[in-house]
Amino acid sequence: MKPDLFEAPDYYNLDELLSDEHKLVRQAARDWVKRDVSPIIEEYAQKAEFPEQIISGLAEIGAFGPYIPEEYGGAGLDQISYGLIMQEIERGDSGVRSTASVQSSLVMYPIWKYGNEEQRKKYLPKLASGEWMGCFGLTEPDHGSNPGGMTTNFKDKGDHYLLNGAKMWISNAPFAQVAVVWAKNEEGRIHGLIVERGMEGFSTPETHNKWSLRASATGELIFDNVKVPKENLLPNKSGLGAPLGCLDSARYGIAWGAIGAAMDCYDTALRYSKERIQFGKPIGQFQLQQKKLAEMITEITKAQLLAWRLGVMRNAGTATSAQISMAKRNNVDMAINIAREARQMLGGMGITGEYSIMRHSMNLESVITYEGTHDIHLLITGLDITGLNAFQ
Numbered sequence: 014m015k016p017d018l019f020e021a022p023d024y025y026n027l028d029e030l031l032s033d034e035h036k037l038v039r040q041a042a043r044d045w046v047k048r049d050v051s052p053i054i055e056e057y058a059q060k061a062e063f064p065e066q067i068i069s070g071l072a073e074i075g076a077f078g079p080y081i082p083e084e085y086g087g088a089g090l091d092q093i094s095y096g097l098i099m100q101e102i103e104r105g106d107s108g109v110r111s112t113a114s115v116q117s118s119l120v121m122y123p124i125w126k127y128g129n130e131e132q133r134k135k136y137l138p139k140l141a142s143g144e145w146m147g148c149f150g151l152t153e154p155d156h157g158s159n160p161g162g163m164t165t166n167f168k169d170k171g172d173h174y175l176l177n178g179a180k181m182w183i184s185n186a187p188f189a190q191v192a193v194v195w196a197k198n199e200e201g202r203i204h205g206l207i208v209e210r211g212m213e214g215f216s217t218p219e220t221h222n223k224w225s226l227r228a229s230a231t232g233e234l235i236f237d238n239v240k241v242p243k244e245n246l247l248p249n250k251s252g253l254g255a256p257l258g259c260l261d262s263a264r265y266g267i268a269w270g271a272i273g274a275a276m277d278c279y280d281t282a283l284r285y286s287k288e289r290i291q292f293g294k295p296i297g298q299f300q301l302q303q304k305k306l307a308e309m310i311t312e313i314t315k316a317q318l319l320a321w322r323l324g325v326m327r328n329a330g331t332a333t334s335a336q337i338s339m340a341k342r343n344n345v346d347m348a349i350n351i352a353r354e355a356r357q358m359l360g361g362m363g364i365t366g367e368y369s370i371m372r373h374s375m376n377l378e379s380v381i382t383y384e385g386t387h388d389i390h391l392l393i394t395g396l397d398i399t400g401l402n403a404f405q
């Protein structure tokens with residue numbers, strides 16, 4: 014793979030909206046991605062393997078629980094810093110960002126928000142340091158966009174719960190020590206349970222042959238009469254709103270992360286357009302190629318403004334789930350379109366692993382599907398503005 018020469022575009026001087034702390038946090042993440050991710054990521058994506066050696070680096074840059082309070086091992090940062098870290102990591106690879114998103118927003122967040130003090134103290138510091146990795150089990154083979162239909166269930170057996178069912182498409186599942194699992198009790202109410210590797214009847218087979226997010230491990234969670242201790246139930250929130258609250262936090266991170274992937278594709282295509290000579294000129298001198306680049310930087314700038322404004326509202330606690338949906342949907346769509354255009358600008362070289370673009374392009378096919386598909390987020394916006402439910 015070519016050396017990482019990335020220079021971040023900032024067409025509207027958005028750095029003026031950031032604090033010194035934001036810029037320091039971003040720089041640390043950017044330097045780490047250049048040093049520890051870019052040189053190895055193509056090889057790991059090619060062999061479809063998660064590079065476990067980067068876990069400690071992710072912890073060091075604050076990617077595990079950026080906004081979780083320091084007393085629980087988190088970085089105690091604000092939402093914009095969280096977003097900037099996700100942007101920088103996804104600039105390297107969406108699969109690596111997925112690992113960090115799951116750990117922070119889908120595992121640490123519910124334990125912090127819905128757990129009790131003993132659970133916070135037991136799990137959060139180990140998850141923040143990367144000593145333990147976590148996964149989040151919501152999706153099932155027959156229930157993806159409609160998680161409320163889930164059939165995974167648990168029964169009260171007096172001194173423990175008995176958990177049965179299966180989850181599918183679970184990021185980090187093959188190596189996670191801890192799974193936050195959403196299941197229905199005997200009354201059909203959804204609760205979160207912390208399931209640990211090693212519990213009898215719990216297995217995590219890996220999902221192979223993915224053409225997307227190849228550097229992220231994906232698997233199933235199988236529960237065959239798993240005895241879960243009663244103290245592993247998250248006591249402070251139940252119902253579908255509990256997992257959806259976690260998804261809000263993760264989707265917000267994705268809205269920033271997708272900008273990173275788009276910036277990397279744009280920056281690569283811009284540099285290539287000045288170096289690649291055809292018909293005696295750099296291809297960047299042709300109007301058709303300039304149109305692509307001009308539209309890319311326009312869309313990136315709009316996405317940056319959307320993410321920054323959403324971050325300000327998240328810091329104030331006023332961002333709605335529907336506003337987060339809009340940013341996730343728009344920014345991932347923006348990134349996937351830019352990846353496709355940038356790929357074409359590199360001609361044949363665009364399909365090789367010499368450049369990051371094809372990997373970003375394939376990764377974004379998952380990002381546009383998970384955490385609510387592109388169409389589901391449109392329906393969320395539609396419901397929000399009309400008050401009319403078009404889901405069913």
Ligand SMILES: Cc1cc2nc3c(=O)[nH]c(=O)nc-3n(C[C@H](O)[C@H](O)[C@H](O)COP(=O)(O)OP(=O)(O)OC[C@H]3O[C@@H](n4cnc5c(N)ncnc54)[C@H](O)[C@@H]3O)c2cc1C
Nearest residue numbers: 149150151152157158182183184379383384386388389404
């Ligand atoms: C690589 C990867 C990692 C993932 N990681 C996780 C994870 O860590 N944890 C987890 O719980 N899940 C995870 N997922 C699952 C992901 O969230 C689901 O794939 C996603 O929610 C879509 O569900 P589905 O695949 O079952 O598609 P379906 O729900 O079957 O949807 C199929 C199509 O139908 C459309 N559709 C569905 N309902 C409607 C409707 N009402 N109106 C119009 N169109 C509709 C959808 O938009 C989609 O285009 C992951 C997925 C992938 C690919």
